[in-house]
Amino acid sequence: MSRMGAVRRGDAALLAIVAVLGGSVAAAQTTPGQTSAREIEFANDKVSMLNLSLGLGAIQSDNVSRVSTDEESGSVTITSLNLKYRENTRRLLADVDADIGYEHFLDGEFEDGVIGRADGVVTVGLLPEIFEWSVEEQFTQARVDPFGADTPENRQNVNRFSTGPDVRLSLSDATALRFSSRYALVDYEEATADGDRLSGSMAVVRQLGAARAVSFNVSREAIDFDDASANVGYDRDSAFVRYEAESSRTELTADLGYMRIEDELGETANGALLDVLLLRRVSPDSRLALNFGTRFSDSGDIARLTPGSDRGSLDPVVVFTNALPFEGRFVNLGWEFNRNRTGLGTFIQFRQQRYSDSPEFDRDMQIIGAHVHRRLSSRIEVYARVHSSREDFDNSASFIREQQGNLGLIMRLGNSGRIALDGMHRDRESTNSVTEFTENRLSLFIIWTPISRNRQ
Numbered sequence: 001m002s003r004m005g006a007v008r009r010g011d012a013a014l015l016a017i018v019a020v021l022g023g024s025v026a027a028a029q030t031t032p033g034q035t036s037a038r039e040i041e042f043a044n045d046k047v048s049m050l051n052l053s054l055g056l057g058a059i060q061s062d063n064v065s066r067v068s069t070d071e072e073s074g075s076v077t078i079t080s081l082n083l084k085y086r087e088n089t090r091r092l093l094a095d096v097d098a099d100i101g102y103e104h105f106l107d108g109e110f111e112d113g114v115i116g117r118a119d120g121v122v123t124v125g126l127l128p129e130i131f132e133w134s135v136e137e138q139f140t141q142a143r144v145d146p147f148g149a150d151t152p153e154n155r156q157n158v159n160r161f162s163t164g165p166d167v168r169l170s171l172s173d174a175t176a177l178r179f180s181s182r183y184a185l186v187d188y189e190e191a192t193a194d195g196d197r198l199s200g201s202m203a204v205v206r207q208l209g210a211a212r213a214v215s216f217n218v219s220r221e222a223i224d225f226d227d228a229s230a231n232v233g234y235d236r237d238s239a240f241v242r243y244e245a246e247s248s249r250t251e252l253t254a255d256l257g258y259m260r261i262e263d264e265l266g267e268t269a270n271g272a273l274l275d276v277l278l279l280r281r282v283s284p285d286s287r288l289a290l291n292f293g294t295r296f297s298d299s300g301d302i303a304r305l306t307p308g309s310d311r312g313s314l315d316p317v318v319v320f321t322n323a324l325p326f327e328g329r330f331v332n333l334g335w336e337f338n339r340n341r342t343g344l345g346t347f348i349q350f351r352q353q354r355y356s357d358s359p360e361f362d363r364d365m366q367i368i369g370a371h372v373h374r375r376l377s378s379r380i381e382v383y384a385r386v387h388s389s390r391e392d393f394d395n396s397a398s399f400i401r402e403q404q405g406n407l408g409l410i411m412r413l414g415n416s417g418r419i420a421l422d423g424m425h426r427d428r429e430s431t432n433s434v435t436e437f438t439e440n441r442l443s444l445f446i447i448w449t450p451i452s453r454n455r456q
Contacts, residue, residue, distance in 0.1 A: 030055075030078060030080045030082075030099050030100065030101035030115055030116045040279060040287040040288070040289045040334060040336055042251055042279055042281075047086070047087075047088045047089075047455065048086065048087055048088070048453070048454070048455040049084060049085065049086040049087075049453065049454045049455070050084070050085050050086075050451055050452075050453045050454075051082075051083070051084045051085075051449065051451065051452050051453070051454070052081075052082070052083050052449065052450060052451040052452075053080075053081070053082040053083075053447055053448065053449045054079075054080070054081055054082075054447070054448050054449075054450070055078070055079065055080040055081075055082070055101075055420075055445050055446065055447040055448075056077075056078075056079055056080075056445065056446050057077070057078050057080070057420075057443055057444055057445030057446065058075060058076070058077050058078075058443070058444055059075065059076040059077075059078065059441055059442070059443045060073070060074075060075050060441065060442045060443075061073060061074055061075075061076065061439055061440070061441045062439065062440045062441075063437055063438065063439040063440075064076065064105070064107075064109050064439075065109050065110075065151065066149045066150070066151050066428075066437045066439055067149075067437055068433060068434055068435070068436045068437055071437075072109075074105065074106070074107045074109050075105075075106040075107065076103055076104065076105050076106065077103075077104045077106065078101045078102065078103055078104075078115075078445075079101060079102050080099070080100065080101035080102075080116070080445075081098065081099075081100050081101070082098065082099050082100075083096065083097070083098040083099075083118075084096070084097055084098075085097075085120075090125060090128045090129075091124065091125040091128050092122070092123070092124060092125065093121075093122070093123040093125075094120070094121070094122045094123075095120065095121050095122075096118075096119075096120035096121075096122070097118065097119055097120065098116075098117075098118035098119075098120070099116045099117060099118070100114065100115070100116040100117075100118055101114070101115045101116050102114055102115070103115050103152070105152075110151065110152035110153060111152060113152055113155075114157070115141070115155075116141075117138075117139060117140045117141065118137070118138070118139045119136075119137065119138040119139070119140075120136070120137050120138075121134065121135070121136045122134070122135050122136075123135075123166070129168060130167070130168055130169075131165065131166075131167055131168075132165065132166045132167075133163070133164070133165050133166075134162075134163065134164060134165075134166060134182075135162075135163045136160075136161070136162045136163070137159075137160070137161050137162075138159070138160045138161075139157065139158070139159050140157075140158050141155045141156065141157055141158060142155070142156055142158050142188075142191075143155065143156075144156050144190050144191070147398070147400070147430070147432060147435065148435050149428060149435045149437055156188060156189035156190040156191065157188075157189040158186075158187070158188055158189070159186070159187045160184060160185070160186045160187075161184065161185050162182050162183065162184035162185070162197075163182070163183060164180065164181045164182035164183055165179075165180070165181055166178070166179070166180045167179040167180075173207075174206060174207045175204070175205065175206050175207075176204075176205045177202070177203070177204060177205070178202070178203040178204075178205055178215070179200075179201070179202050179203075180200065180201045180202075181198075181199065181200045181201075182197075182198075182199045182200075183196065183197070183198055184196065184197040184198075184199070185197075192225075192226075192227040192230045192231065193225065193231060194225065194226045194227070195223060195224050195225035195226055195231070195233070196224055197221055197222065197223050197224075198221070198222050199219060199220065199221035199222070200219065200220060201217060201218065201219035201220075202217070202218055202219075203215045203216065203217040203218075203242075204216050211245060211246040211247060212243075212244065212245045212246075213243075213244045213245075214241065214242070214243050214244075215241070215242045215244075216239075216240075216241055217238075217239070217240050217241070217242055217255075217257070218237075218238070218239045219237070219238050219239075220235060220236070220237050221235065221236045221237075222235050223235070223236065223298070232263045232264050232265055233263065233264050234261050234262060234263035234264065234325060235261065235262050235263075236259065236260075236261045236296060236325070237259065237260045237261075237262075238257060238258065238259045238260075238273055239257050239258050240255045240256055240257020240258070240273050241255070241256055241257060242254065242255045248281075249280060249281040250278070250279065250280050250281070251277075251278070251279040252276075252277070252278050252279075253275075253276070253277045254275070254276045254277075255273060255274065255275040255276070255293070256272075256273070256274055257272075257273040258270065258271075258272065258273060259271055259272070259273045259295060259296045261296050261325050263325075267357070269296070269325070269327075269356055271294070271296065271327055272294055273293075273294070273295050273296075274292075274293040274294050274295070275291075275293035275295065276290075276291065276292055276293055277289075277290070277291045278290040278291075282335075285337055285338055285339040286335065286336065286337040286338075287335070287336050288333075288334070288335050289332070289333070289334045289335075290332070290333050290334075291330070291331075291332040291333075292330065292331040292332070293329070293330060294327065294328065294329040294330075295327075295328060296325055296326070296327055296328070297325070297326060297327075297328045298325045298326065325355075326353045326354055326355045326356075326361070327353075327354045327356070328351065328352065328353050328354075329351070329352040329354075330349070330350065330351045330352075331349070331350045332347070332348075332349045332350075333347065333348050333349075334346070334347035334348075335347070341374060341375035341376075342372075342373070342374050342375075343371075343372070343373050343374075344370070344371065344372040344373070345370065345371055346368075346369065346370040346371075347367075347368070347369050347370075348366075348367070348368050348369075349365070349366070349367040349368075350364075350365070350366055351364070351365040351366075352364050352365075353365075359394075359395050360393075360395050360396060361393075362393065362394045362395055363391055363392060363393045363394065364391070364392045364394065365389070365390070365391050365392075366389065366390050367387070367388070367389045368387070368388045368389075369385065369386060369387040369388070370385065370386055371383065371384065371385035371386075372384055372385075378412075379411060379412040379413075380409070380410070380411055380412075381409070381410040381412075382407075382408065382409050382410075383406075383407075383408045383409075383410070384405075384406065384407050384408075385405070385406050386403075386404070386405045386406075387402075387403070387404045387405075388401075388402070388403045388404075389401070389402050389403075390402075397431070398430070398431040398432070399430065399431055400428070400429075400430045400431075400435075401428070401429045401430070402426070402427070402428045402429075403426070403427045404424065404425065404426045404427075405424070405425050406422055406423065406424045407422070407423045408420065408421060408422040408423070409421045416448060416449045416450060416452070417446070417447065417448050417449070418446075418447050418449075419444070419445070419446055419447070420443075420444070420445040420447060421442075421443070421444055421445075422441075422442070422443040422444075422445075423440075423441070423442050423443075424439075424440070424441040424442075424443070425438075425439070425440050426438065426439045426440075426441075427439075
């Protein structure tokens with residue numbers, strides 16, 4: 001049960017959102033045809049894994065600037081790096097994913113720049129299961145104008161770094177105290193929501209059996225912003241009961257409690273904290289992930305909890321960089337199937353954000369996607385995927401809808417090389433007609449994987 005707790009050390013929502021949205025074989029990546037950053041993973045899956053891929057490719061677009069009128073074709077080259085690292089030992093717990101590329105526009109429509117995302121958590125057992133130190137890093141990208149189309153001119157880098165200790169003190173064979181502390185730094189390239197966060201938590205944990213535990217948790221987080229004239233800092237307190245259970249086919253983590261925030265002006269808000277994560281092996285070939293709940297959050301957490309602006313996929317989740325806290329409600333459901341030479345999966349996500357002091361930012365989001373892939377031979381694989389998203393801004397009567405479809409072919413060259421061909425169609429509709437566009441892209445990549453290790 002302790003390893004399960006370590007894998008779930010962060011918010012349960014983080015794992016579920018990444019697992020559900022990352023379940024597609026070729027979605028959310030800078031290089032077409034590379035496998036997804038994550039699957040629906042269980043606590044003991046992929047105990048030791050290290051994969052490193054390098055890619056070089058070219059993209060031809062019939063609307064490279066993503067404009068609503070006077071579309072022009074253009075070419076883009078991308079060099080990419082894809083890294084996946086998992087380790088689960090007594091002294092080291094590591095979970096690292098990076099999908100980073102460098103984009104060069106041959107006709108100079110936009111400035112060259114870095115694209116993609118990376119996130120990783122490394123926990124070192126200085127005194128295993130007694131005193132551990134965790135380091136967490138997330139790099140993603142967000143839109144500068146949340147209502148504008150996703151282009152290089154409308155992107156900004158967002159970086160979140162946190163570090164701190166975890167201490168566990170055994171009171172008896174079945175009862176323990178757990179203390180955690182974190183310092184986090186959130187940095188936006190353009191927005192004025194930069195700031196730091198200091199948090200601490202304490203939990204009383206009671207083992208109910210070999211694979212079940214219940215705990216009572218309290219925490220406080222102080223959020224301060226560098227630009228105090230543009231943002232109001234606040235404290236966030238929570239108290240909740242957590243139940244964890246694990247069996248050969250199911251993992252469950254459920255939090256139920258209360259949250260309260262108070263800003264520096266004395267304004268307060270409170271509400272329920274609910275976060276349920278269920279992972280289920282439906283059969284030897286299929287898996288299911290369900291995550292739902294409600295909690296207070298802000299843009300700094302959104303940068304941590306969402307996939308970011310992946311160039312190879314949709315960018316449906318807009319990060320508001322106004323630093324205002326909001327009450328968020330969410331439901332994520334994902335399913336994947338893999339047998340022999342065939343794999344398929346689907347996911348659906350619903351979100352609500354409600355701002356008590358700024359209702360103009362209230363919004364509802366729906367994201368739906370599906371994928372299928374088939375190995376035609378030992379060297380040839382084909383895939384298809386579709387994504388659809390919609391955002392409704394309730395108090396401004398505006399909406400954004402995006403749809404995307406991909407068809408791809410992967411041809412393997414020996415043990416470490418492959419060629420990936422990907423065709424994409426993307427369509428965006430909005431109440432602001434200036435930001436609407438349609439685009440067709442054809443991508444060709446050569447990918448080399450010098451390191452590939454996967455041991456159970």
